[in-house]
Amino acid sequence: SWLYSSPSSLSFRSHTCGELRSDDAGKKVTLCGWVQYLRYTLKATLCNLTPESVIKVTGTVRNRPVGQENKMPTGEIEVLAENVEVFNVCQKLPFEIKDFVKKSESLRMQYRYLDLRSSQMQKNLRLRSQLVMKMREYLCNVHGFVDVETPTLFKRTPGGAKEFVVPSREPGLFYSLPQSPQQFKQLLMVAGVDRYFQIARCYRDEGSKPDRQPEFTQVDIEMSFVDQAGIMSLVEGLLQYSWPAERGPLKAPFQTLTYEEAMRDYGVDKPDTRFNMKLIDLSQIFLSTEIEFLQSALGQPGGSVRAVCVPSGAKLFTGKDLEELKQIAKTQFGQCPLLGHLRLQCAKLLESHGVVVRDPSAFHFLWVVDFPLFLPKEDDPEELESAHHPFTAPVPEDTRLLYTDPHKVRGQHYDLVLNGCEIGGGSIRIHKASEQFYVLKNVLKEDPGLLSHLLEALDSGAPPHGGIALGEGGPILLLYILCHIPASGTLRHLIL
Amino acid sequence: SWLYSSPSSLSFRSHTCGELRSDDAGKKVTLCGWVQYLRYTLKATLCNLTPESVIKVTGTVRNRPVGQENKMPTGEIEVLAENVEVFNVCQKLPFEIKDFVKKSESLRMQYRYLDLRSSQMQKNLRLRSQLVMKMREYLCNVHGFVDVETPTLFKRTPGGAKEFVVPSREPGLFYSLPQSPQQFKQLLMVAGVDRYFQIARCYRDEGSKPDRQPEFTQVDIEMSFVDQAGIMSLVEGLLQYSWPAERGPLKAPFQTLTYEEAMRDYGVDKPDTRFNMKLIDLSQIFLSTEIEFLQSALGQPGGSVRAVCVPSGAKLFTGKDLEELKQIAKTQFGQCPLLGHLRLQCAKLLESHGVVVRDPSAFHFLWVVDFPLFLPKEDDPEELESAHHPFTAPVPEDTRLLYTDPHKVRGQHYDLVLNGCEIGGGSIRIHKASEQFYVLKNVLKEDPGLLSHLLEALDSGAPPHGGIALGEGGPILLLYILCHIPASGTLRHLIL
Structure with a gap:
């Protein structure tokens, strides 16, 4: 009984409403659910019943009279009700729960529990759950990753301007909600966890934008004793494994462009290669x-x-x-x-003008690599800042340039791009304290004291390590594309 | 290649350090890891190498010379190194990473990344990850539950005195970090999600106690069209399915006591029945x-x-x-x-005095049911307050007492107790708006307006539903007991 999913186990119902077929004719069944339409006979018997009321029906499955079948998967049968129990009568609703009824976004948000009752939203919630479950199976069961929960009430990180703060009981002292578990996962590598992942809640206080949210979730991965090619293979396998079967198999390896090639051929570092x-x-x-x-x-x-x-x-x-x-x-x-x-x-x-340029059903995954490690600061082009973050390791053959021509150094950073959207990014990290110290102090002109705990950890036996975050809404963005939500819809539609 | 866990996939190493046996003799292998002990020859060759430094060794597996075998699982073999690469030299550590070296708790906390490198903590992290993964498999794959992430930046709930607040960008407006997803999961049932679960991060601002933390995780479950017996069976199956094999099978159903029986026979509502x-x-x-x-x-x-x-x-x-x-x-x-x-x-x-009373390796799970739904208020015994929370439904045969003798009403609440610790609690919820309104207004004398959004949702076709939270540190507490952490250790030892 452990082996398969039984959506009616432990329930008042014997079957789900969409499950019965003509093979079931003659079976006595119990169904539970929401009233969609009221036929005349039901109206007469249960005079106060309204659409969206919740009922339990016990009865017998039988074939519909010849000529009354319909095209639905359950269209060949009906249930002759012997008993109807009304669990709850639905009062007047702000809008009808029918997919063809258009509602404004603000009304959908206000009555989220009704919006989620639509078939499209039900599919989205289930697709997301299944996608994430497959990702977990791949990481835990196939590759031996350890799911570790990292704290969200943390201390402020240097330069964390977009962090929410949480007042503590000590006057003047605040927690901070981290933008990502970046520091935690590097410390977990120093701790010997070897392969970490987390479906991690992250927080970013940057006001409201349609494609940004104050809290979001990322698939957060870090691995020891691995190089850039290893992480890229891992992610390709992860997406292949968790990709919904009905979309057909994903081809790997994905196309790879260097940053230089992307800029030269497409004029952007996240090109739509469809x-x-x-x-x-x-x-x-x-x-x-x-x-x-x-x-x-x-x-x-x-x-x-x-x-x-x-x-x-x-x-x-x-x-x-x-x-x-x-x-x-x-x-x-x-x-x-x-x-x-x-x-x-x-x-x-x-x-x-009617020309098909981008196939909306195509999925073009693309790696962009060999980014510059540092960029001139916008307000002071003589100074350098990290193109991504200060923990990214240089490309091995560029390491010596760190000390002579830092602006020429390429980083071991990789972005995952899908149809012109950045859906993930990661890097091999600096694992030597001396190199990290040099980058902070001499290249970035920052105070290494602010990251002394990380430097001390690197000096305590840090293995070579790297990782990736499918994030800043990554898995949501993926889902966004899988679900073909109209571009005007905000990402909020996809989460609760 | 999808089918089994390969802890060395995509890695610099060919095998893990604990994996090789005498059957592997003759194989060329690459190992990565931390130096535990330095034998004389290694010391001479790599003179600056220290314990806990990170190295890669390539060499050939061979049987140890006769008489030099040891009792470790790898004790019959050794690797004749042909090449050693030093990834990182470990500097002086605040304590040795040996299980037999005792460290103070504050030192362990300060150098968490070193503490976690111990074999006991490595086991704990992996046990927790596997336990939670099995729980997910049971809920998603066996019973068709949907994993839904609910928001953590939410508005304050009435009476949420222990909630952390998070200032927003709007002066005077605050988010609140929820103590549990209770309201969200009930709304998800109204939304037709049918079977929801979440490994949910919860927040409670009640200062520092050794067995409480400001943030903790609970296995949060809610189901529609189910009764108390259904939820109890689900949880018994969940624990049986995810129970570590090496602890032997769990017997179900668990023992059940009514609140009255527990108080009569044990003088407490969470008795240790060992x-x-x-x-x-x-x-x-x-x-x-x-x-x-x-x-x-x-x-x-x-x-x-x-x-x-x-x-x-x-x-x-x-x-x-x-x-x-x-x-x-x-x-x-x-x-x-x-x-x-x-x-x-x-x-x-x-x-x-040396008498064995409680078997430390025994696991006595126990349900306690039929709690009073309301209790006299401590400061005003004429008034009633909820024994657990105002959403708990009365036991069906007591429903009519709600309107006449509310203090006699038993609730459909169930606590899961293990060896005298409460590790979970849940209830069948009120699904009729009129009943919920009556409880709030007439029994609890609270302002129903504060929960108008919930009342309105219940009136929009709420199915009968109920759930449970293995929480307030529930799964951690379980792990706590599985790991036999000494009672003096705080729960903090078990999470990052």
Whole structure:
């Protein structure tokens, strides 16, 4: 009896409402559920019954009269009720629980318990639960990971500007809700846990944005004695294993682009690779141009002239389309992902004219690697800051550059991108205290004292380690895409 | 390759350090780990190597020379190192990572990452992870439960005096960290989720006590169309399924006592049933006593004279022992669980004289049911308050007493007790808005407006439902007992 799922075990019902088929004809059954429609006979017998009331029906399954079958999976049968018990009569509802009834988002939020009763939301909740369960099976049972819960009432991390605080009973002393278990998981590696994972609740106080939430969940992974390729294989296997069967198998390994390639070909570090339309370098053609702003661009170090070639663009794009593209170019000129943005906008415009550019049922997973480890600070380009976080290890062959040309160092950081969305990111971490100290003090000009507990831990026998977080809404984002929630819907629709 | 756990998959190592046996002799292997002891030859070759340094050794497995085998599982073999790579040299440690080295609790807490490196703590972390994973398999895969994450940044619940608050960006507005997902899970039942569970983080701001923590985790379960017996069977199955194999199978169903029986026989609502020594009613014998305080006790309504019969007590108990018992009786006189406390104290005293009273390897699970639904308020015994919480449904045959004699109503509440510790509690909930309204307004004299959202939800088609929380440290407490942590150790030892 341990071996299979029995959704009616231990319940008042003998079967679920969607389970019975014509093979069950003749069986005495008990069903529980919500009234969807009231046929005339039921109305007459139970005169105060309303839709969405909760009832128990005991009766016998029989085939529907010939000609009265319908196309539903249960459409060949009906249950001849012998007894009906009314558990609860539903009072007037703010909206009907029918998938075709459109409700405003604020009404759905206010009556979340009614919104979740819709078939789409029921599917989403179940899909998420199953996806996460499969991920756990893969990590625990296939690869021997240990699920460790880390504290959420913690002390403030240096520079944790977006952290919520929680007043303690000691006046003037506060807990802080961590943005991620980053420090905990590194300490767990020092503790010899070897393979850690956690479906971790994280907190970020950055106000309300449609795709951000104050609390979110990430699949948090860390492993010892592993390199970048090992973590990438692990994640590919994780997604293959937990991928819903009805979506077909996932192919691995995923495509990998270096940061340089991504920027060169797509103008952005999280390209949507479902369509081509790569950037084309026209610098050679314009080498002797007299057009002034092109001359000036080519004159700058690393300057180039690039184009997006839009198939049938000349035929399809209207004057209004071209004006829109020009406006984007003007307002975002000089900002890094402008060309990436223009490429996406061209795709959208083509789609608005009926061309299929991006297959909405395709899943293009992509790794982006070899990011710069440090970037010039926006407000002081002479100084460097971490491109991701100060714990990322340099690419081995670049380690010596740390001490001479830190701006040239590439980090062992990897981003996982799906259809143009970043759904995860991680790195191999620095495991030597001396290297971590040097990065903090000499490259980032930060006070290493603020991270003395981490430095001390690295000096206590830290193994080489690295990890990843499918997060900042990662698994939710994945679900978001799996469920084909309209782009206007906020992520809030998917969690409670 | 999906089918079994491979703790060395994707890793620098080919095997774990404890995995090799004499069958592996001749194999070329790569091992990674922490230096435990330094033999003379290693010391000479790697002169700066210290214990707890992290190394990678490549070499060949061979049988140890005859006579040099030891009793460890790996004691028949050794690895002839061909290459040693030092990943990290360990600096001076605050204490040695050897199980036999005693450390103070505060030092263990300060250097948690070193404390967790001990074999006992490694076992605890892994046991907890496996126990929780088995629980998930049972709930998701065997019984079709849906794992739903509920928010932790929520609004304050009425009467939530022990809730942490989290300031929001809106001046004067605060989030609250919930003490349990009680309201969420009831709303999920109204939402038609049918079977919900969550390994839920909960928060309670009640200062520091050795067995309480500001944040803790509970196995949180709620089910629709179920009765008390159904939830109790579910939990028995859950524990049987997830029970570690090496502890032998658990027998179910567990023993059940009513609250009345527990109080009568053990003097407490969470009795340790590993030993007998039940309370004996001597009221009949003292009916015509002239001892004044006994007369007075028997004169009160429901008054009785009860005794604990301690086998060999007369022989073993010293004058000091008896004095200690008298002191407890004096200081706790008139408090409800005094007799229960005295019974436990007698067991402890017998054990201090070498008598085996409680088998430390035995697990006596016990249900306590039929609690009173309401209790007289301590500060105003004419008024009633909920024995547990206001959402508990009355025992069906007592429902009509709600409106006439509420103090006589028993609730459909059940506590799970293990060896004298409460490790879980739950109830069948009120699912009719009118009944919930009556309890709040007329019995508890509370403002139903504070729970209007719940009342409105119950009126929107709430199914009959109930649940349980193995919590307030429940699964941790279970682990606590499984791991035989000395009673002086705080629960903190078991989580990160």
